[in-house]
Amino acid sequence: MTLLLVAVALLAGGAFLAPPLAGRPRAARAVNLACTVCGCLAGLAPALFVLSGGDIPELRLPWPVPLGEMSLAIDPLSAFFLIPVFVVGLTAGVYGEGYLEAAHGHLPTASVRFFFLLLTASMALVVTARNAVLFLASWEVMALAGFFLVCAEDGDARVRRAGFIYILCTHAAVLCLFIMFAVMGSRAGSMDFAAMKAAMPGPGPSLGGLFALALVGFGMKAGFMPFHFWLPEAHPVAPSHASAAMSAVMLKMGVYGLLRFISLSPAVPAGWGVVFLVLGAASALLGVLFALAQRDLKRLLAYSSIENIGIIGLGMGIGALGLAHGNQTLAALGFAGALLHVLSHSLFKSLLFLGAGAYNQAVGSRNIEGAGGLLRRMPWTSLFAWTAAASACGLPPFTGFIGEWVLFRGFLGGGLSGDSRSIVFGAAVLALLGGLAAACFTMAYGTLTLGEPRGASAREAKDPDGLMLWPMALLATACLAVGLFPGPVARAAALSAASIGGLAPAESARALDAVMAPLALIGAIGAAAVVLSWLFWSLRQALLRRRTVALQPTWGCGFTLPSPAMQYTASSFAQPLLLVFRGLMPSEVELRPPVGYWPERAGFRSSLPDPLLDRCLLPAAEVVERSLAFLRRAQHGHLQLYLLHVLLFLIVLLMWKL
Amino acid sequence: MNLTLTALCAHLSALLVLPPLLLGIIAKTKAAFGGRKGPPLLQLYYDLFKLLGKGAVYSRTTTWMFRLGPVLSLATALLAGLLAPLVGAAPLSFPGDAVFFAYLLGLGRFVTAAAALDAGSSFEGMGASREVAFASFAEPALILAVAALAGATGSLSLGAMFSGALWRSFGAGIVLVGGALFLVMLAENSRIPVDDPATHLELTMIHEVMVLDHGGPDLAFILYGASVRLLVWSSLLVRLALPDAPGPYGWAAWGAGVAVVGVLIGAVESSMARARLVHVPQFLVVAICAAAFAVMLSLR
Numbered sequence: 031m032t033l034l035l036v037a038v039a040l041l042a043g044g045a046f047l048a049p050p051l052a053g054r055p056r057a058a059r060a061v062n063l064a065c066t067v068c069g070c071l072a073g074l075a076p077a078l079f080v081l082s083g084g085d086i087p088e089l090r091l092p093w094p095v096p097l098g099e100m101s102l103a104i105d106p107l108s109a110f111f112l113i114p115v116f117v118v119g120l121t122a123g124v125y126g127e128g129y130l131e132a133a134h135g136h137l138p139t140a141s142v143r144f145f146f147l148l149l150t151a152s153m154a155l156v157v158t159a160r161n162a163v164l165f166l167a168s169w170e171v172m173a174l175a176g177f178f179l180v181c182a183e184d185g186d187a188r189v190r191r192a193g194f195i196y197i198l199c200t201h202a203a204v205l206c207l208f209i210m211f212a213v214m215g216s217r218a219g220s221m222d223f224a225a226m227k228a229a230m231p232g233p234g235p236s237l238g239g240l241f242a243l244a245l246v247g248f249g250m251k252a253g254f255m256p257f258h259f260w261l262p263e264a265h266p267v268a269p270s271h272a273s274a275a276m277s278a279v280m281l282k283m284g285v286y287g288l289l290r291f292i293s294l295s296p297a298v299p300a301g302w303g304v305v306f307l308v309l310g311a312a313s314a315l316l317g318v319l320f321a322l323a324q325r326d327l328k329r330l331l332a333y334s335s336i337e338n339i340g341i342i343g344l345g346m347g348i349g350a351l352g353l354a355h356g357n358q359t360l361a362a363l364g365f366a367g368a369l370l371h372v373l374s375h376s377l378f379k380s381l382l383f384l385g386a387g388a389y390n391q392a393v394g395s396r397n398i399e400g401a402g403g404l405l406r407r408m409p410w411t412s413l414f415a416w417t418a419a420a421s422a423c424g425l426p427p428f429t430g431f432i433g434e435w436v437l438f439r440g441f442l443g444g445g446l447s448g449d450s451r452s453i454v455f456g457a458a459v460l461a462l463l464g465g466l467a468a469a470c471f472t473m474a475y476g477t478l479t480l481g482e483p484r485g486a487s488a489r490e491a492k493d494p495d496g497l498m499l500w501p502m503a504l505l506a507t508a509c510l511a512v513g514l515f516p517g518p519v520a521r522a523a524a525l526s527a528a529s530i531g532g533l534a535p536a537e538s539a540r541a542l543d544a545v546m547a548p549l550a551l552i553g554a555i556g557a558a559a560v561v562l563s564w565l566f567w568s569l570r571q572a573l574l575r576r577r578t579v580a581l582q583p584t585w586g587c588g589f590t591l592p593s594p595a596m597q598y599t600a601s602s603f604a605q606p607l608l609l610v611f612r613g614l615m616p617s618e619v620e621l622r623p624p625v626g627y628w629p630e631r632a633g634f635r636s637s638l639p640d641p642l643l644d645r646c647l648l649p650a651a652e653v654v655e656r657s658l659a660f661l662r663r664a665q666h667g668h669l670q671l672y673l674l675h676v677l678l679f680l681i682v683l684l685m686w687k688l
Numbered sequence: 689m690n691l692t693l694t695a696l697c698a699h700l701s702a703l704l705v706l707p708p709l710l711l712g713i714i715a716k717t718k719a720a721f722g723g724r725k726g727p728p729l730l731q732l733y734y735d736l737f738k739l740l741g742k743g744a745v746y747s748r749t750t751t752w753m754f755r756l757g758p759v760l761s762l763a764t765a766l767l768a769g770l771l772a773p774l775v776g777a778a779p780l781s782f783p784g785d786a787v788f789f790a791y792l793l794g795l796g797r798f799v800t801a802a803a804a805l806d807a808g809s810s811f812e813g814m815g816a817s818r819e820v821a822f823a824s825f826a827e828p829a830l831i832l833a834v835a836a837l838a839g840a841t842g843s844l845s846l847g848a849m850f851s852g853a854l855w856r857s858f859g860a861g862i863v864l865v866g867g868a869l870f871l872v873m874l875a876e877n878s879r880i881p882v883d884d885p886a887t888h889l890e891l892t893m894i895h896e897v898m899v900l901d902h903g904g905p906d907l908a909f910i911l912y913g914a915s916v917r918l919l920v921w922s923s924l925l926v927r928l929a930l931p932d933a934p935g936p937y938g939w940a941a942w943g944a945g946v947a948v949v950g951v952l953i954g955a956v957e958s959s960m961a962r963a964r965l966v967h968v969p970q971f972l973v974v975a976i977c978a979a980a981f982a983v984m985l986s987l988r
Contacts, residue, residue, distance in 0.1 A: 465824030481808030577743035598813020
C-alpha cells in the first residue's frame, strides 16, 4: 500500500513540478520521465502482488473533508484495473515526451505534462478508493484532467467544440454518480463502500433506480451506446498519448465503476444481464460499423473503442446473468472474459493510438486516404501497429483472442435454463464482430501502411525517434506475449472475477481453472503457427537461393501507367459492407454526376455523421437554446441589478423559511 | 487424448498428401459435366511441383507483409487441419477448439488480405475488400452451426460435435447445419456461386485476384494451403454425416465421403453460374438463418 501511495505521490509531484520547470526544458523533461517511470513501476508492484494471491490490508487515514476519509484498498478487482492504469501510464507517458518534442511547440508542453500525470494519478486513486467522497473527488480530477488534455490545442474551433461536448457529458455522468452515492450514503449513514454494501436496498424499484443511475453515470464514461457520442469527438483532437490513455484506460474506469457497483449490490436481477447484453451488442456492432466508415484514423480508433467496450459489456452481461441464475462458473467466465478484454483492449488500443500519433506527425494529416506505403518508410512503427491491429481483430496468437475465446465459452457453454439459454445467439454477434473488426483493421492498416504512398508527405515519412518507439515496442511485445502465454493473465482475471459479486473464490477458481486450461494449448498452437511460418519462410529462401528473384512493378492488369492514386482506397474497401448495412447508417452523399458529352467537373463526397450527436442532440440543443433565449435578458451586465436579484432571492428565502 | 501413433501418422499423411487430389476430383467432375476429358486427376500435384521449381518475381512495392502472407496462411491451414477430425480423434482437441479453428482460418485470411493490399494494385485491393466483407458473414454462420452442434452434443470440441452420431436425436438439425456449413464452405473456399476459381476477368474475382502478384513457391504455398482448407472443410461435412469408425474401414468411408463432397462441389459449379457480388451476402444470410434455426432446435 505504501508503494501505491509512493506511486501516486510521485505522479502528482511530477505533475506539480511541470509548470515551474517550464522555462528549463531539459530539467522538466528529466523530471517528467523520472516521475513517470518510477511512479508507474512503484504502482505496478502492489497490483502484481495482489494478483499473484497476496493480500494488502486496507489503509485508512483521516481526511478533513466532510464525510470523507482517505480509505484505500487493493482487492483483486482494483489490482486488475491498476495494471492498465500504470502500464499505459508508463508507456504513453514516456512516448508523450518524444511526442511533445516532435510537436515542436505546437502543444502547450507544461500543461500537457501536468494533466497527463494528474490523469494517471487520479485513475490510480479511482480504482483503489473505498470512500465515495474520495472516489468522486478522484473521478472529478480525472474528468477535468481529461478535459484539459482534449483541449490542448484550443486554438482550433473543432477542438473547443469537442472539449465542450466532452465536459458536458462527463458532468452529466458525474451528476448521476453524485445522486447515486448520495442515496447509497444516506441509507448507510456513511460514505464508506463497505457500509454502503451492508445498507444497499434489496431487489426492487430502488435498487433498479440505483442501477439506472450507475448505468448512465458509468456507462457515459465507458462509452456504451447511446452514451458514446462524446468519444469520437474527443479522442481525435487530444494529443495522441493522451488519446491512448483516455481510450485505453479512462473508458475502463466506467467499466470498473459498473463492476464495483455489481460487487456492492446484494442481488443481481437477470434484467441487468439482459441490459448489458443488449447495450453491449448494440455498442459493439454499431461501433465497428461506424469505424469502417471513418477516414480519420483517430476517429476510427475511437469508434473501435466503442466496439470493444461493447464486447466488454457482453462479458458483463454473461457474468450478471450467471450471478442472477446462481451459476458460479458462468458468472466467473463472463466477468473474467470482460476483464481479459479490458486488459487486451488497453494494450492494443493504446498501441494503436501511439502508432496513430507517430503516423500523424510523419504525414501531417489524420486522413488515412492521403497516406500509403508507410510500412516501407516507417518499418518499426508499422510492425508494432500490425501486432496491435491483429490483436484488435481478435486473432490468435495475439492478446485480443484470449478474452474473446473466454466469452465464446461463456456464450456456448450452456448452463442456463429457460429463456436465458438463448444467449447462445450472442456467439453469432461476437463472430460477426470479429469479421467486421478484421475488415475494419485490414482497411485501415492496409490503406495507411501498404501499397504506394498517395501523397508527397507520405513519401517523406520517417520513423520517430527512440523515445516514441520503445514504448510501442514494449506494448507490441505485451500484445504478443499475452497471446502466447495467456495462463498467468487468465488466472489473474479469474481471481478478480471471483471477487465481483461475492463468488466463492476457491470454488469459482477451480471451475475456471478447468475451463481456462486449454488456453495454454491455444498459446502453444499460436507459437506453432509462428514456428511453422518461419519454417516455410526458410524453405522458400532455400528454394530461391540459386534462382532468379526479380523485382518488377506491380502488374497493372494490362494498364501500362498505373499511378498511386489508382490504388484501392479505404472508402472503396469498406463499400461492400457499408452497402449491406446502409439501413443502420444513413450516410450523406453529395453527388455531382458528369453531365453532357464533354463533362467538365464531376464529384462525389460521402460522409457519415453520428446519428445521435449530429442528427438528434445538437438540433435538440439548438431548439432548447432558442426557446430559452428570453432568459438572456437577465444577463444584462448591470452589477446593481444583479445585487438586487440576490437581495430579492434572500428575502424570498427568508419569507419561505420563517 | 487416446491417440495412437498410427492414427496420428494417418491423419498427418492424409492432411499433407491428399488435398490436391480433391481439387482434381472437382475438376474431373466439371469436365464430365461439360463433356470434356479434363485435366489429369493429379494436375495440381504437377502444378505445385512446377511452381516450387521456379524462381520468383516480386513487385517493387511489396514488403515483408507480402512475403508473410503465403507462409502464415499455409501454416494456419495446416494447424486448422490438426484441430479438425478426419478419422477418429483429431491430433489436437480441447473444449472450445471450434472457435479457435474459426479464428485460425481468420488469421490466414487477414494476412492474405494484407499481402494483397501490399502490392498496391487496385485489383488486389478489390479482392481483399470482397474477401473480408464476405468472411464477416461466413463467420457468424460457422459459429452458429457450431453453437447448434454444441447444444445438441453438450460438448465444445470439434471431435465430439462432428461425430456423425446425431442423426437419431438431432436429424433435422443435422440437415440444417450441414446445409449451412456447405454454403459457408463454398464461400470460404472461393467456389461458385460466391467466387469463380476459373474466371479470367480480374474484375469478377475474389480470391484469385488477391494472389495475382504471387508467383513461384509463394503461389505454390497459396494453392496448397487453399486445397488443405478445402479438404478440412469437406472432412467436417463428411464427419457430420457419416458415423465415425477408426481403422481402415473408417478411412475408406471417409475417403469416399470426401470424394462425394468433391463431386457435389463439381456438380454445383457445373450447374449454376456465379452469383452477382451484391447477392453474395444474401447467400450467406441463408446460411446464417439455417444455422440459427438449427440452434433453436438444439435449444428445444
